[in-house]
Amino acid sequence: MTRRPEMDSETDMEIPSLGRTLRLFGRAFTLRCPNCGGGPVLEHWMKLRVRCGRCGLRMQRGEHDTVMGFAFILFTMVGLAAYVALTLTMLATEETPWDLLETGLPLLVLALLFAFFPLAKLGWLAFDLMFRPVTPQEMEWHRAAARQYETERDASR
Numbered sequence: 001m002t003r004r005p006e007m008d009s010e011t012d013m014e015i016p017s018l019g020r021t022l023r024l025f026g027r028a029f030t031l032r033c034p035n036c037g038g039g040p041v042l043e044h045w046m047k048l049r050v051r052c053g054r055c056g057l058r059m060q061r062g063e064h065d066t067v068m069g070f071a072f073i074l075f076t077m078v079g080l081a082a083y084v085a086l087t088l089t090m091l092a093t094e095e096t097p098w099d100l101l102e103t104g105l106p107l108l109v110l111a112l113l114f115a116f117f118p119l120a121k122l123g124w125l126a127f128d129l130m131f132r133p134v135t136p137q138e139m140e141w142h143r144a145a146a147r148q149y150e151t152e153r154d155a156s157r
């Protein structure tokens with residue numbers, strides 16, 4: 001099987017406007033494609049589809065560092081949420097229930113890792129698109145790569 005070389009998406013860096021940033025992340029955090037606002041983009045909760053069902057953007061943009069970025073966003077989100085939960089518990093209770101927190105917080109973190117999983121994946125894609133919007137040429141590459149993927153999948157049946 002010949003593999004298509006990864007394409008370096010060398011779009012010029014762009015300073016994103018606030019509106020565009022909010023739109024990208026708004027779409028990502030409502031589980032839609034950051035690029036077009038459509039979908040579907042999820043295969044199931046823990047897995048993104050290969051490409052967006054509407055615009056054809058590949059969910060992996062052909063980058064090599066997506067895992068790092070995604071993990072960074074996921075742990076940041078989980079960390080912040082756990083911190084908020086801890087703070088709220090301390091504010092809401094007269095005497096901080098450390099016993100409860102000792103078991104509760106790790107369980108919360110596990111649940112949040114699961115809950116935020118697709119949000120972090122799409123959030124990272126949004127972050128990437130924020131600085132490097134998709135050009136028509138790159139879009140063509142995404143669609144061509146998707147066609148090839150489908151052909152290979154059909155051939156292996």
Ligand SMILES: [Zn+2]
Binds near residue numbers: 035052053054
């Ligand atoms: Zn899309």
